[in-house]
Amino acid sequence: MALKCGIVGLPNVGKSTLFNCLSSAKAQAANFPFCTIEPNVGVITVPDERLTKLAEIVHPGRIVPATCEIVDIAGLVKGASKGEGLGNKFLGNIRETDAIIHVLRCFDDDNITHVDGTIDPVRDKEIIDTELQLKDLETIEARLGKQQKVAQAGNKDAKVEVGVLEAYKAALEQGKNARTVEFDSKEEQEAARNLFLLTAKPVLYVCNVDETAAKTGNEYSKRIEDIAKEEGAETLVIAGKTEEDIAGLETYEDKKMFLDELGLEESGVNRLIKKAYSLLNLETFITAGEMEVKAWTYHKGWKAPQCAGVIHTDFEKGFIRAEVIKYADYIQYGSEAAVREAGKLGIEGKEYVVQDGDIMHFRFNV
Structure with missing residues (x-):
């Protein structure tokens, strides 16, 4: 299951620094806009302490965690929807992702320039939102005229899509993101999914703070948390x-000591990966044997045969039954x-x- 999260934000907010921590790939982190022009892609593992615990019991040949792709997309600027700052290319890169990690600068540092001169994460968020909304409106308007003609000719699917397009258009024109619009019927939900709108993607707002605010956040991050709550979106400091x-420390013990000093139980990177995973409504089932202990990704709510198909399509086709052990029981x-x-x-x-x-x-x- 190829999963992609795109990291977006204005230039110089800390996207590439964060990407470097998340991934073993190294994005260039420079103090001027557009130093990241081609998107950097890194495959990251989803931290899961359960795999380690099971491996201590099973002693497998290897441990295989779940993975997720992270794409570092170059800094968007005002006017990106009209092609400013290589905007169209960047917006195309966002379209290919499953979820958006929106990084906002919530720290003061005179040595790192801000593209708009002052620190204001709410304004920065609105700039990115507006650019994505304008691009979505462009997509909708291009499609609406065509589908209205098809709907008038009596096509039922086109009628459903016209309703969806008009609902999205009304929300976007009010400055709202497409993800705030909900549809009741399966046909509407399917039509909405097939539009691949930028602002319909789930979003996680990451407030990039300085070390003193790592545990509790600061005034900047609290303002973003308040806005995100209204949107029903997740935030992370x-x-x-x-x-x-x-990330530069060699051993687990050194990292643990560093985190203890900051009063943190887990690194921000680990928390971010877990949040991104749940943002996509994903969960993990595990297979455990002498060869390997392996995490498999599936969509929350899937039944046993669908999950069997994640391992191999033959498993789903010829599904007879699943033998299930609860993690807590295995450990006990x-x-x-x-x-x-x-x-x-x-x-x-089959109904499990x-x-x-x-x-x-x-x-x-089979």
């Missing part, structure tokens, strides 16, 4: 420069055999809704 220092009893003996191994059929952390074994026949 991260100290980008501090994350860079943590210490082996699959002991779980069976305790009567804690579930035999589940897989739960995050389920340890699965599929029986199939």
